[in-house]
Amino acid sequence: MRRQRVPVFAVLAAVVLITACPYIKPGEDPVLVNSERSLAVATDSIDALFKVDYQYGPVIDAKVPGWKGAVNELRLRAPSILEAANAAVKAYRAGLTLYRADPTQITQAQLNALANDLGTKIVAAVEAGQQAAKVAATVPGGVK
């Protein structure tokens, strides 16, 4: 069985290497790019947990006490967190578009306020994504 694990490990290790070196194109707004990227990663992490539970939940329930409750708790919290983060991305993008078109239409302070709100909500989304990974790590043999 261990020999069968090697290809999966190798492929996933490649993913780690691939994701370790992103860059941002010149002229792009790093706050916006980082936020969009982080929201996508968080969403995919949460989705992965939910799909694992959807497919294997009854099997995992028998091995991990509290698994189902932890996943369901995230199912209740995650949508509103992700929606709030997505809305904050949109608000910041709109402010940035306005600022780029005509800096007199929105003050730097107003843009900063949008960025701060965005940061708070993206952090919440990332934390939800990390929570999904922590729940995943509770499976026996799945924690190092």
Add this chain to the structure above:
Amino acid sequence: MSTNPPASMTDAWMNLLLALAPLAAGPAGAIAGPLAALVMALIQNWKADAAQNGELTPDEVAAFDAKLAALEASPAWQVRT
């Protein structure tokens, strides 16, 4: 703000998938196919996320909105009874 999936997050998923892999040899052998598909989907999603190096276009924004709405409505995102 981190732009990468934290290594610990990736490790956690990798470990979960590896932990589930032996089940393919047991009574739950039918999960082998779906598990492989899930691994590939994870890899493709993370590669796509990591490849983003610029601001999303309006079409990409709309696509993410649609994706999020579809996920939230999907059976996997509903509370499991």
